[in-house]
Amino acid sequence: xxxxxxxTDEKWPGRPDCVHCAIRSTVLFSVLNEAELGEVLRGIxxxxxxxxxxxxxxxxxxxxxxxxxxxxxxxxxALDDGGRRIVRLHYRGDAIGLQSVLGQPNRNSAIVMQKADxxxxxxxxxxxxxxxxxxxxxxxxxxxQASLDEAESFITELGTGHAETRLAHLLLKLDAHSERHxxxxxxxxxxxxxxxxxxxxxxxxxxxxRRRKFILEKEDRGIHCDRDALKSLI
Amino acid sequence: xxxxxxxTDEKWPGRPDCVHCAIRSTVLFSVLNEAELGEVLRGIxxxxxxxxxxxxxxxxxxxxxxxxxxxxxxxxxALDDGGRRIVRLHYRGDAIGLQSVLGQPNRNSAIVMQKADxxxxxxxxxxxxxxxxxxxxxxxxxxxQASLDEAESFITELGTGHAETRLAHLLLKLDAHSERHxxxxxxxxxxxxxxxxxxxxxxxxxxxxRRRKFILEKEDRGIHCDRDALKSLI
DNA sequence: CGCTCGTTTGACTCCTTTCAATCCCAGTGG
DNA sequence: CCACTGGGATTGAAAGGAGTCAAACGAGCG
Numbered sequence: 001x002x003x004x005x006x007x008t009d010e011k012w013p014g015r016p017d018c019v020h021c022a023i024r025s026t027v028l029f030s031v032l033n034e035a036e037l038g039e040v041l042r043g044i045x046x047x048x049x050x051x052x053x054x055x056x057x058x059x060x061x062x063x064x065x066x067x068x069x070x071x072x073x074x075x076x077x078a079l080d081d082g083g084r085r086i087v088r089l090h091y092r093g094d095a096i097g098l099q100s101v102l103g104q105p106n107r108n109s110a111i112v113m114q115k116a117d118x119x120x121x122x123x124x125x126x127x128x129x130x131x132x133x134x135x136x137x138x139x140x141x142x143x144x145q146a147s148l149d150e151a152e153s154f155i156t157e158l159g160t161g162h163a164e165t166r167l168a169h170l171l172l173k174l175d176a177h178s179e180r181h182x183x184x185x186x187x188x189x190x191x192x193x194x195x196x197x198x199x200x201x202x203x204x205x206x207x208x209x210r211r212r213k214f215i216l217e218k219e220d221r222g223i224h225c226d227r228d229a230l231k232s233l234i
Numbered sequence: 235x236x237x238x239x240x241x242t243d244e245k246w247p248g249r250p251d252c253v254h255c256a257i258r259s260t261v262l263f264s265v266l267n268e269a270e271l272g273e274v275l276r277g278i279x280x281x282x283x284x285x286x287x288x289x290x291x292x293x294x295x296x297x298x299x300x301x302x303x304x305x306x307x308x309x310x311x312a313l314d315d316g317g318r319r320i321v322r323l324h325y326r327g328d329a330i331g332l333q334s335v336l337g338q339p340n341r342n343s344a345i346v347m348q349k350a351d352x353x354x355x356x357x358x359x360x361x362x363x364x365x366x367x368x369x370x371x372x373x374x375x376x377x378x379q380a381s382l383d384e385a386e387s388f389i390t391e392l393g394t395g396h397a398e399t400r401l402a403h404l405l406l407k408l409d410a411h412s413e414r415h416x417x418x419x420x421x422x423x424x425x426x427x428x429x430x431x432x433x434x435x436x437x438x439x440x441x442x443x444r445r446r447k448f449i450l451e452k453e454d455r456g457i458h459c460d461r462d463a464l465k466s467l468i
Numbered sequence: 469c470g471c472t473c474g475t476t477t478g479a480c481t482c483c484t485t486t487c488a489a490t491c492c493c494a495g496t497g498g
Numbered sequence: 499c500c501a502c503t504g505g506g507a508t509t510g511a512a513a514g515g516a517g518t519c520a521a522a523c524g525a526g527c528g
Contacts, residue, residue, distance in 0.1 A: 144378035
């Protein structure tokens, strides 16, 4: 096995995606000595995860936070009646699992929705860093606020109005976070859990959007949106 | 005018309600000297506000955060189409306006829903404190997570299922946060903006709940809930 | 090829909205 | 003291959107 390189190392292959990382700037300006720095970075794990992979489960207590370098993660909340709602989506640059920093159990399960490149950072690393580098708090607060904004947009944009309008909002949101304006072809069940309708309604709407040419399904299972058409529905 | 007393002062009349304050424990263990402490506390303002009072407006940049000592505050989001949704409710012990700490504009308007006792704390005080007392960050993160939990419960409990179920959830939530199990008699328009239905539907449901004796309206404009009956609807 | 799993579609039901009218109560002014 | 008035609450009737239940369809896979 080749010697492991870390995100602060120039030679690390994934370096360019570190730009949005919650702890990177902190680590860069670290006052830690070399031994401490190595100890911190050793705990960090970076890898790709396939669609469907569960990063953590609702109800459990997490020991890590996660930074998303690419891809998309859904926050799924299981309901008492057996149903489920997706309460947030997270994309490149977001940090999830922050409740673990406070020692609180996970309110939702975090599941990869689109193949994702993710850094796992032990909470102990955060605690170690914050003693010497209080600026990590600023990063954490930014991420907390971003999660709050996303959750609120799920209420105002994806939880309000007719089903058709909500779906248009969802597609535009995904498009805005996508690269090359190619969004993943979601499961109808996920769409339903996001905009709060039944799977059948989600399917009907998507089929309808396709017929009206608001969306174009590509060979590679991606979707291209007619943004202007979708905006006209809102 | 009698000399102003502060929340750290034993003689301050509102002292008992400080227990949940975001900055109180921080100030108590302050490493600030007396002059600095006085400077910090001078900026803090505490007073009662009537129902309908707007603490801050959507779109504006705030200079303060607010700690709720009693009462209830609604976070109102105005929609493009002229409608409005209430995305969160905040009660005793909550801190709101945290986005101002990050210099971000308000995503919502904060409006008093039930006569409330509120401390206004300038962001400059937070910035001054955090240099010397990093433990204030822990308090802020706790409050951010609490806001996130509340927003998510609006999606999962108040934004999912039939209107009747949602209203039951809302009443139970208000009841849990109320003292002596007496909740305020909300405007039908507010109920509608919370559970995402029309004002008429909210009115119909409330009238129906009253007839079925799930709620009892008291002389003093308060409401008493039959919690078991409401729980059976969920 | 037969299976499974997800998608699509149909028919019917039911809940919620829409548009309107009426009611109720508190505050106002004659 | 009582009619007047305005804002919120209530109620009705009709229309429409989403849910429910069920069946057919299609792609991927052992």
